Amino acid sequence: MRPQTITADNASRALEERLFQTRRLSLELAAPLSAEDMTVQAMDDASPTKWHLAHVTWFFETFILSKHLPGYQVFDESFNYCFNSYYESQGPRQPRPRRGLLTRPASERVLAYRHYVDDALARLCAKGISASSQIARLMEIGINHEQQHQELLLTDILALFAANPLRPAYRQPAASASLGASEPIRWLEFTGGIAQIGHDGKTFAWDNELPRHDALIHPFALADRLVSNGEWLEFINDGGYSTATLWLSEGWDWVQREQVAAPLYWRDGENEFTLAGRREIDWAAPVAHVSFFEADAFARWAGARLPTEGEWEDFAASADPMIGNQLDLAGAVLPRAGGGIFGDVWEWTQSAFASYPGFAPAAGAVGEYNGKFMCGQFVLKGASCATPRGHSRASYRNFFPPAARWQFTGLRLARDA
Numbered sequence: 001m002r003p004q005t006i007t008a009d010n011a012s013r014a015l016e017e018r019l020f021q022t023r024r025l026s027l028e029l030a031a032p033l034s035a036e037d038m039t040v041q042a043m044d045d046a047s048p049t050k051w052h053l054a055h056v057t058w059f060f061e062t063f064i065l066s067k068h069l070p071g072y073q074v075f076d077e078s079f080n081y082c083f084n085s086y087y088e089s090q091g092p093r094q095p096r097p098r099r100g101l102l103t104r105p106a107s108e109r110v111l112a113y114r115h116y117v118d119d120a121l122a123r124l125c126a127k128g129i130s131a132s133s134q135i136a137r138l139m140e141i142g143i144n145h146e147q148q149h150q151e152l153l154l155t156d157i158l159a160l161f162a163a164n165p166l167r168p169a170y171r172q173p174a175a176s177a178s179l180g181a182s183e184p185i186r187w188l189e190f191t192g193g194i195a196q197i198g199h200d201g202k203t204f205a206w207d208n209e210l211p212r213h214d215a216l217i218h219p220f221a222l223a224d225r226l227v228s229n230g231e232w233l234e235f236i237n238d239g240g241y242s243t244a245t246l247w248l249s250e251g252w253d254w255v256q257r258e259q260v261a262a263p264l265y266w267r268d269g270e271n272e273f274t275l276a277g278r279r280e281i282d283w284a285a286p287v288a289h290v291s292f293f294e295a296d297a298f299a300r301w302a303g304a305r306l307p308t309e310g311e312w313e314d315f316a317a318s319a320d321p322m323i324g325n326q327l328d329l330a331g332a333v334l335p336r337a338g339g340g341i342f343g344d345v346w347e348w349t350q351s352a353f354a355s356y357p358g359f360a361p362a363a364g365a366v367g368e369y370n371g372k373f374m375c376g377q378f379v380l381k382g383a384s385c386a387t388p389r390g391h392s393r394a395s396y397r398n399f400f401p402p403a404a405r406w407q408f409t410g411l412r413l414a415r416d417a
Contacts (some may be wrong), residue, residue: 011131015139019125022143022150023118025388026053027111028329029153032171035107041100042163045406046156051083051099053153054110056146057117058083062090063365064138065117069124075116076105089365140204141366147388151407154275154333154386159406162265162273169277182228182284182337188315189417192217195314198356199395207362208355208370209395215310219417222307222315226344227298227411228337230283232290233269235298236262246300251293254403264289264405274334284337286344286410292378292402295348295411307414309351309397312381316341316394326389333385335408343387345410346380346398353377353399377401384408 030038030049038049047055058079065072074080082102084093094102105113129135154170161168198212199205241261244252254260265273265288272281290298299305307315324343325336335344354374361367377399383392386408400407 012125012129012136015129015131015136016125019121019139019143020118022146022388023114023121026056026146026150026153027114029150033157037157037160038107039100039103040160041156042159043406044097045404046159047096047099047152048102049153049157050107050110051102052149052156054079054083054105054113055085056142056149057110057114059145060121060139060142061117064135064142065120065124068135068138069120072120075113076109079105079113087365087368089368138366144204144206144391147391150327150388151384151386151391154327155407158265158273158275161275161277167273167278170275172276181230182225185413186224187221187415188224189221190217190219190311190314192219192314192417195310195317197310197313197395199393205393205395206370206397207367208353208359208374208397211356211358212395213357217308217310217314220307220311221415221417222311223304223413225412226286226339226347227302227413228283229281229285229287231302232263232287232298233283235301236269238301240297240301243301246297248293248296251291251297251402254291254293258403260291260294263287263294276334279334282337286335286337286339288335288345288384288408288410289405290348290409290411291405292348292400294405295409296350298411299413302413304413304415306348306350306411309349309379309381311414312347312349312412313394316381319394321383321393322389324383325385326383326387326392327385328389333408335385335410342383342392344385345382345408346384346387347382348409348411349379349381351379353379353397373399380409 030053033049041048061074062080066074080090081092082094082105084090129139157170161170194214195217196212197215199209200212201210240246241255247255266281267273267278270281271278296306319341321342324340326343327333355371361371362369380398380400381396400409
């Protein structure tokens with residue numbers, strides 16, 4: 001059989017297929033939830049499921065349909081206020097900490113909104129979309145944007161259910177036995193040198209991954225696996241959370257102020273709360289839901305350090321980002337031992353989230369997406385068990401403030417060669 005020729009028509013159909021696969025997955029992720037589950041938020045940094053479902057739909061309506069589908073009528077003018085996130089160019093919006101007060105519009109109306117916009121997107125696709133067009137570019141952004149919110153939806157539901165005294169389970173995964181202790185860490189040596197860092201620009205990437213540039217990397221070693229729950233327990237038992245010399249000054253203030261003594265969802269040292277409810281801790285699985293402050297302190301305790309993003313990217317450059325424990329279906333997701341380089345938990349680096357040499361934000365409103373957050377945040381690399389498969393790559397730059405830990409965040413150790 002001769003290989004299929006990649007034509008503009010094939011590319012257009014592939015984009016349309018990915019669009020509606022992504023739109024369906026969001027609904028599948030919300031399916032186990034009640035209307036009440038979808039309305040409230042557990043904390044200021046989280047958002048209700050209903051808001052996530054509406055916001056990603058608002059993105060397609062605002063930036064694609066309203067501008068590129070002739071005759072399109074906005075579903076509800078008030079939704080621009082309700083479901084805009086942080087786009088100053090789009091006007092005022094509901095404050096993020098108060099999104100849980102949006103009991104109206106009801107969940108049913110949000111779902112009707114999604115169907116309305118999906119029908120309009122289908123009409124737009126039926127007209128034919130050139131793979132090189134501005135519409136295709138915006139649609140690609142919309143797909144990747146919704147994939148980000150799928151991960152946020154899951155982590156925000158985990159935060160919500162963890163705060164519920166009934167401790168409900170989102171979904172039960174297939175039964176899996178604990179793997180016990182982890183294999184000892186092996187150190188992978190790298191010679192360093194001048195490496196190409198960032199995305200090559202040949203396929204989709206966020207603007208913060210560009211431009212590709214030379215970076216000097218000194219010889220280093222990287223652990224062959226993530227830090228495990230069992231190793232984290234050793235850190236706790238050795239006084240890791242009560243030894244000031246292990247912590248950055250701001251991190252030590254945070255530990256004392258917030259009375260942090262374990263990863264976010266650990267309970268009584270033997271159990272943890274997960275999307276599958278309360279479960280016995282798998283000591284071989286990667287530790288999750290730890291902050292940059294905690295990751296940095298652990299690395300210092302272990303006689304190591306966190307990698308730079310350049311080191312991590314050099315390490316992962318030849319790895320297949322499709323391999324690893326990532327989100328495929330709307331099941332209950334859990335980090336597990338023995339995964340690939342991409343998956344289980346996002347990996348903290350010691351690198352501040354800053355622009356690359358020659359960086360320029362994307363033109364227009366979508367340029368507000370990354371650049372304006374380049375202050376006070378740290379880069380994470382890889383992917384997590386809640387990251388939709390195909391959404392990450394070696395150059396991908398996730399980022400969060402150093403105290404954030406409600407996401408699936410962990411660490412891999414590094415050291416100088």
